[in-house]
Amino acid sequence: MADNNSSSTEADSSTLMQNRLDRAQEALEREGADALILFPSSNMGYLSGFQEEPMERHLFLFVTREETLFLAPEMYDEQLAAESVISTIRTWSDGDDPTALLAEIGGELEIASGRLLVDDTMWALFTQDLRETFPDATFGLASEVVDELRLRKDDAELEHLREAAAISDRVSEAIRGLGEEAIGMTEAELADAIEQRLTAAGGEGTSFETVVGSGPNGARPHHRHTDRQIERGDPVVLDFGTRVEGYPGDQTRTIVFDGEPPADFENVHEAVLTAQQAALDAVEPGVEAQAIDRAAREVLENRGYGEQFVHRTGHGVGRDVHEPPYITEGNDRVLEPGMVFSIEPGVYLDGEFGVRIEDLVVVTEDGCERLNRSPREW
Numbered sequence: 001m002a003d004n005n006s007s008s009t010e011a012d013s014s015t016l017m018q019n020r021l022d023r024a025q026e027a028l029e030r031e032g033a034d035a036l037i038l039f040p041s042s043n044m045g046y047l048s049g050f051q052e053e054p055m056e057r058h059l060f061l062f063v064t065r066e067e068t069l070f071l072a073p074e075m076y077d078e079q080l081a082a083e084s085v086i087s088t089i090r091t092w093s094d095g096d097d098p099t100a101l102l103a104e105i106g107g108e109l110e111i112a113s114g115r116l117l118v119d120d121t122m123w124a125l126f127t128q129d130l131r132e133t134f135p136d137a138t139f140g141l142a143s144e145v146v147d148e149l150r151l152r153k154d155d156a157e158l159e160h161l162r163e164a165a166a167i168s169d170r171v172s173e174a175i176r177g178l179g180e181e182a183i184g185m186t187e188a189e190l191a192d193a194i195e196q197r198l199t200a201a202g203g204e205g206t207s208f209e210t211v212v213g214s215g216p217n218g219a220r221p222h223h224r225h226t227d228r229q230i231e232r233g234d235p236v237v238l239d240f241g242t243r244v245e246g247y248p249g250d251q252t253r254t255i256v257f258d259g260e261p262p263a264d265f266e267n268v269h270e271a272v273l274t275a276q277q278a279a280l281d282a283v284e285p286g287v288e289a290q291a292i293d294r295a296a297r298e299v300l301e302n303r304g305y306g307e308q309f310v311h312r313t314g315h316g317v318g319r320d321v322h323e324p325p326y327i328t329e330g331n332d333r334v335l336e337p338g339m340v341f342s343i344e345p346g347v348y349l350d351g352e353f354g355v356r357i358e359d360l361v362v363v364t365e366d367g368c369e370r371l372n373r374s375p376r377e378w
Helices: 002-031 042-048 074-083 098-109 124-133 143-151 155-176 187-200 215-219 265-281 289-302
Strands: 035-038 060-064 068-073 089-092 115-118 138-141 211-214 235-240 251-256 314-316 323-327 340-343 346-349 353-356 359-363 368-370
Touching: 002 035, 002 042, 002 060, 002 143, 035 042, 042 060, 042 143, 060 098, 068 074, 068 098, 074 089, 089 098, 098 124, 115 124, 124 138, 138 143, 143 323, 155 187, 155 235, 155 251, 155 359, 187 211, 187 235, 211 215, 215 235, 215 346, 215 353, 235 353, 251 265, 251 353, 265 289, 265 340, 265 346, 265 353, 265 359, 289 323, 289 340, 323 340
Parallel strands: 035 115, 068 089, 115 138
Antiparallel strands: 035 060, 060 068, 211 235, 235 251, 314 323, 314 340, 340 359, 346 353, 359 368
């Protein structure tokens, strides 16, 4: 029975990946482009099922309007065959010049003088080799095609994102429960405790470097964690997540473990919580992304904290923890069912404290589903 289930899961995954490749090839046709050339990235994982970290060796996925193939170091031959839906794999050894094989593939695929869309995050080392190997080609970015494919999450992606959010919720409640025990811990020690719990709960490492911003450190939106000890009455910004099947969770809570918080903290926390709810209430299909940002920003401006809200209200989440759609002024992208993004307004009082509250939401047919459910009170 287990073997049958495994075979069924593999078949479903293969069908899903093939559907994504079919859509990518149709998009190339519509956009008048001849090929996607991807290197180890979230795009490669999304379209092929094979995920790897970037490295100095040439490893490319070619997707043309009719064909798909890998160019890869020979050490990856069996791994690609096992983990990817791409059946054509051309390999080179460490003693070879990979650009010679690159030129050969360009000729076979008839793309040497075409319009080539390269991975947005591709290292300059490789983009330079592509330009030198295909001097007659014109170049663009893979996001011209792939972003649109990835904007609306399918059922499998949503399940992974829900599970990642659920793990974050469980860990958030456990950390909140430390109470007085957290006093005297350093930010780094608490970050380590969070990360251990994420893994123990079934997560795959962390989505990003864990944020523990205590007291005045919480007023720095991109603070990570230091050796500062958590004191009684400190507001502590906790921003963390884990991955499930490569899909990340991302949740922020601001809490006080013990003692009395600073003056005005309760007002700020209540204002941020109200701003988040206003943004959440504004989410529905057909609404522009910037309208969600405006809903949160209006609340904080009316409360007198507009100038202390110094970042966008949210960002898309999928294979990457930051991806389209971006929930910010100027983004007139219309929301559609299946889009997933964060709603995370914040107020930062320099030298005093910060407050940020973040949940992930998925746009539904008539509103949105909030993926995070852990307490938001301070």
